[in-house]
Amino acid sequence: MKHTGCTQPDVSNEECMTLREDTKRVELKAEQLQENTLEELVEDSPLKSLDSTSQITCIMLNLKNYLRRCRVEVDSASRADLACIVTGAISGATLDAVTESINTTFK
Known part of the structure; x- marks a missing residue:
């Protein structure tokens, strides 16, 4: 269900929606950073060859x-x-x- 307004009477819909968009943008950036970190941790490394x-x-x-x-x-x-x-x-x-x-x- 898409949220289209703010339920707080002292906050305008525009401010509320701006805050929502900013939050989504920051959360997406955090997820991208997590994915990049995980990819770095599991990068293919050459296997050590045993005699x-x-x-x-x-x-x-x-x-x-x-x-x-x-x-x-x-x-x-x-x-x-x-x-x-x-x-x-x-x-x-x-x-x-x-x-x-x-x-x-x-x-």
Whole structure:
């Protein structure tokens, strides 16, 4: 519903409408400033590239936490399967390095 007048008898309609327009203009400017600030906060920044050893370490820690929360026991067959999956997922990873990390992580 569009407001076309002021309900206060001591304020003219013209003053009231001018105040409304000024308020809308200031609110719009504030919203634009907020949007600009949010855009600056989430600007695309280049992702930090991790070497394959660091990636393996991160994956192992995440897998360990996830499997523990799911109450999954990791047997030797599962370790071998995980080693193949992780090796395939990380460029430059070797099956030996991943297997060693799995054996260390899931003692």
